[in-house]
Amino acid sequence: MKAPDLKIKYQPKEKSFCSKVAPRQRGVALVEFALVSSLFFLVLFAILNLCLLFSTYHSVSYAAREATRWASVRGSTCGTTWPAACPATAANISNYVKNLNIWLNPSALTVTTQWIPNNLPGSQVNVKIQYGYNFSSPFLTTKLITMSAHSQMVISQ
Secondary structure, eight states: OOOOOOOOOOOOSSOOHHHHHGGGGTTHHHHHHHHHHHHHHHHHHHHHHHHHHHHHHHHHHHHHHHHHHHHHTSSTTOTTTOOTTOSOOHHHHHHHHHTSSOSSOGGGEEEEEEEESOSSTTSEEEEEEEEEEOOOOSSOOOOOEEEEEEEEEEOOO
């Protein structure tokens, strides 16, 4: 004798909580990803721009320090020691700064040189450099930020 073929079908009386909520949740992950990723990239670009800002300030400060050092050894009595660009003039110092191998735009640099009281050894040379920095943000337009660095040394020759 053969056993009867019994097929038992499970039919829940009502739908479960997950099956009620699931149809309304379609596409929510995409919207959440869009919101979170846009915020993430905004913060990432802000961090990169701040890194570039600090690097630019460091380069301006370095250029001022190097220009002051260069001018301090090219005073009015350096004719035999340094035949080229001796004694240093404001134009020579400006050209020296603009020819440094730093990644700044030379046309955006403003170099101001002052000797106190004159260009003789024992006097002081002051070099002030200004540079206009503009944020490179894809979302925001910002105004130009002017950075300046000042350096002072005693003239040795």
